[in-house]
Amino acid sequence: MITVKNLTKRFGETVAVDNVSFxxxxxxxxxxLGPNGAGKTTTMKIITxxxxxxxxxxxxxxxxxxNDSLAxxxxxxxxxxxxxxxxxxxxxxxxxxxxxxxxxxxxxxxKKVREMVDICNLGREIKKxxxxxxxxxxxxxxxxxxxxxxxEILILDEPTSGLDPNQIIEIRELIKxxxxxxxxxxxxxxxxxxxxxxxxxxxxxNGKLVADGTTEELVERSRGRTLxxxxxxxxxxxxxxxxxxxxxxxxxxxxxxxxxxxxxxxxLTQKGNNPCEDxxxxxxxxxxxxxxxxxxxxSLENVFRELTSG
Amino acid sequence: xxxxxxIVKKEFRSYFNTPLAYVFLLAFLIITQWLxxxxxxxxxxxxxxxxxxxxxxxxxxxxxxxxxxxxxEERKQxxxxxxxxxxxxxxxxxLGKFLGGWLFLALAIVLTFALPIVVSSTVRPxxxxxxxxxxxxxxxxxxxxxxxxxxxxxxxxxxxxxxxxWIVGASICFFLYMIGDPFGLFSLPQALVPLFQxxxxxxxxxxxxxxxxxxxxxxxxxxxxxxxxxxxxxxxxRRS
Numbered sequence: 001m002i003t004v005k006n007l008t009k010r011f012g013e014t015v016a017v018d019n020v021s022f023x024x025x026x027x028x029x030x031x032x033l034g035p036n037g038a039g040k041t042t043t044m045k046i047i048t049x050x051x052x053x054x055x056x057x058x059x060x061x062x063x064x065x066x067n068d069s070l071a072x073x074x075x076x077x078x079x080x081x082x083x084x085x086x087x088x089x090x091x092x093x094x095x096x097x098x099x100x101x102x103x104x105x106x107x108x109x110x111k112k113v114r115e116m117v118d119i120c121n122l123g124r125e126i127k128k129x130x131x132x133x134x135x136x137x138x139x140x141x142x143x144x145x146x147x148x149x150x151x152e153i154l155i156l157d158e159p160t161s162g163l164d165p166n167q168i169i170e171i172r173e174l175i176k177x178x179x180x181x182x183x184x185x186x187x188x189x190x191x192x193x194x195x196x197x198x199x200x201x202x203x204x205x206n207g208k209l210v211a212d213g214t215t216e217e218l219v220e221r222s223r224g225r226t227l228x229x230x231x232x233x234x235x236x237x238x239x240x241x242x243x244x245x246x247x248x249x250x251x252x253x254x255x256x257x258x259x260x261x262x263x264x265x266x267x268l269t270q271k272g273n274n275p276c277e278d279x280x281x282x283x284x285x286x287x288x289x290x291x292x293x294x295x296x297x298x299s300l301e302n303v304f305r306e307l308t309s310g
Numbered sequence: 311x312x313x314x315x316x317i318v319k320k321e322f323r324s325y326f327n328t329p330l331a332y333v334f335l336l337a338f339l340i341i342t343q344w345l346x347x348x349x350x351x352x353x354x355x356x357x358x359x360x361x362x363x364x365x366x367x368x369x370x371x372x373x374x375x376x377x378x379x380x381x382x383e384e385r386k387q388x389x390x391x392x393x394x395x396x397x398x399x400x401x402x403x404x405l406g407k408f409l410g411g412w413l414f415l416a417l418a419i420v421l422t423f424a425l426p427i428v429v430s431s432t433v434r435p436x437x438x439x440x441x442x443x444x445x446x447x448x449x450x451x452x453x454x455x456x457x458x459x460x461x462x463x464x465x466x467x468x469x470x471x472x473x474x475x476w477i478v479g480a481s482i483c484f485f486l487y488m489i490g491d492p493f494g495l496f497s498l499p500q501a502l503v504p505l506f507q508x509x510x511x512x513x514x515x516x517x518x519x520x521x522x523x524x525x526x527x528x529x530x531x532x533x534x535x536x537x538x539x540x541x542x543x544x545x546x547x548r549r550s
Contacts, residue, residue, distance in 0.1 A: 048395040049395060070398075071397075073395055073396060076395070080388060080391040080395075084391060085392075088324065089327060093323075097320050101316055101397070102396065102397060103312065129327075
């Protein structure tokens, strides 16, 4: 459905998107992950025909962004980052304006706006100006705006950023509700959201695509290395070098300052190595009292941190 | 055309979404009527020459005020992104914004029609006022205002600061109006005088406001409008 091929975009000396390629199938929900400034928003802006790429192309079915910009825009519902809206317009006036922009016939516009008000649960606030709405309701107006022309594709750039936990759950539920029969690209920093809602995730870092796969595949990949945490009462440097000398351990880092006379360490190991026994023996041998020994569960966070830190 | 009309309607309405438009229209009318009428009865001349002499200068201050928000606000609020990813051409948006502004300006001009009515009531009914310069003057104002609007919209697309848009817009309008002024032309080499006279907004306005509507003056104003709207389109394509 969506094909992005060798997409490159530069802003002066900075390469915002560097030779990125991926595909999204019909009906798929793709999580688009990456740290701030990684190139996610730029990629989305290119797919939605807001800015042209320097190299490469993106297409939707047979339509390319270079030649069929207007046709592509008709197929896409786009919610930009931070949900820009006309604050001095009323909710209904704004949705009527968007409906008109999308050439929804005059006799169908009111019906469509009513439908959006119902789907996005805006009934309580329709008489207000957008500027008077809470952030959660503004987000709903933004989503109503993306849905009003019944697009095949939804591109949502951080749709839950800046919302409180209740609002995040409400918007997430709303996205789930509207996701049937639509292809969705959703960029987010909230990784559990990707695990919960997306079929597949791609991770972009410094403009480059660094991972592409189902969330399970990505998590499996991170299992190659495992993190353990231990807290021991003993001289910090001696404990750290003792842990480092263990055969099963790859890297040790002290992650918190002294808690009384105990220090907490992060221990990275290679796949298949379980250092727990060695760590226990080390603490007994040196008479360092161990108050914690835990393994971090492999998660999308691990993959994200592994691929995008540094 | 359908998309352009959608933008025209939205822009025209948005002037009235805040009290700003009412304040603007009120201030515009009070200032113009006061400036014109304060010496009217002393001059003992039943014409609107003072009005048509003052309006181009007043417009230099007021029209960039109408246009300064058109792009600067879209950029600042980020709504430019939702607008320009809708199925609408850049040129349709620009034309829609321009025509919306022109419609608002036309309303402001129409509200000054009280002046010729008042002036004609001060002369003997059998003499009346010379209608040619009045009609020509109003057509000239509408065209000159259109040129200022196109310049103002272009200035608004340069940055996301409305104040900067107002200052730059007013400066370009002022420059293009004043380069035809005899005082400025006097210091120029003789060979350049006709060129400056031609590109000056004031020379063409003076022609039309005499009641003589020449096709070359109309072509000039529409060329200026087209040129600045075209520049605006080019700037918009370079968005990032």
